[in-house]
Amino acid sequence: MALPRAIADYESVTGWAQGLRDQWGGDPLAEEPEKLEALAAFCDFIGKDPDELLAYCFLRRKATGERFGSVKRREEVARQLRAFRDRSGLEGMPARKLVNDVLSFLIHGGVLIHPGMI
């Protein structure tokens, strides 16, 4: 799925960029373009844009409308990430880096998927 606009323009991605700048200083997305490339490739793989991916990890309680992180959906994204990594053909550290770049996007968006799950 080709994204209809530049990946850096998505709200969730600007939030990620800000989170990385606040955490590490500099501008990690500009300095390491492979981070955005990894996210774009994963979005393409699962057929969701970054905002949709992040939103998918949360649900709302019917009774109160309260937003909460969905364990099942988090597990589903972890499964998709495993499949994405396996299809990449990468192994060892490069494979881990690919996964970690997507995990970083999720973590800075408030979704914890532990690397050990992948």
Add this chain to the structure above:
Amino acid sequence: MELKEVLGIRRSIRFFDPERPVEREKIQKILEAMRIASCAVNAHWLRAVVVNRSEIPPETLEQLKVPVAALVQELAPIHIYCYLDTGVVNRVKGSRLKELVDVGALAPTHGWSHKFVDEFVYPQVLEPLTKDPAYPIAAAFDCGGAGTQGLLVAFDEGLGACWTAFGPEPVKKMLSIPDEWIPLYVMNVGSPLESPDAGGQRPRPDFEELYFEGSANTPFSRDPAVVKELEAEKLFTPPATSPNPERMKEIRALARKLGLPE
């Protein structure tokens, strides 16, 4: 190290060298420190089971990890699973109190005798206490004190450690934990990969917010001269600050060394 210095250097260490084993004697010292802790009615509720992480079946390791502690549990070479043995009071039936009477720790000056234990303390206080819903809370306080002594010894021995929660069911099965043991926390132990100051002494609530004098409405007045003295004795070490580029650099380097997300 002096006690206050150990208190001053203790941090919850979350980055361990996953491959570096912990010397068995150091683990024993941690347990020995737990054993001599202060304990109400000399009951000793704390039970601790030491496990080499590398010996935990991978499937069980995955199941016992809890989300925010998963990495700590994955990296720490030693896990010390701590439990509260709820059955101990009704097994020892005051006998450990009588030991304290025999050695003069508890004396008639304070109302203690074997008969007092047998005819009053155990049947009228301790045994009923074990049926009180608040019983595990009181006992957990003692377990926390004992565990903390072990934690401090870990740091005195040059190790790092961090308490975390764990998934109780897989661990219960793996370690044959009796039903009457209540799961508490696991002490994750190993050689720290972080620098000794690990970013500095962690932020804490104001002293006056926590401690009071005479009534719960009157904060305990903090004497700056005492604070200065404790600084000299290294109970206080340089505080963690934000921003702290050096600490961020350290974490980033660890993330890259260990292959972790940033």
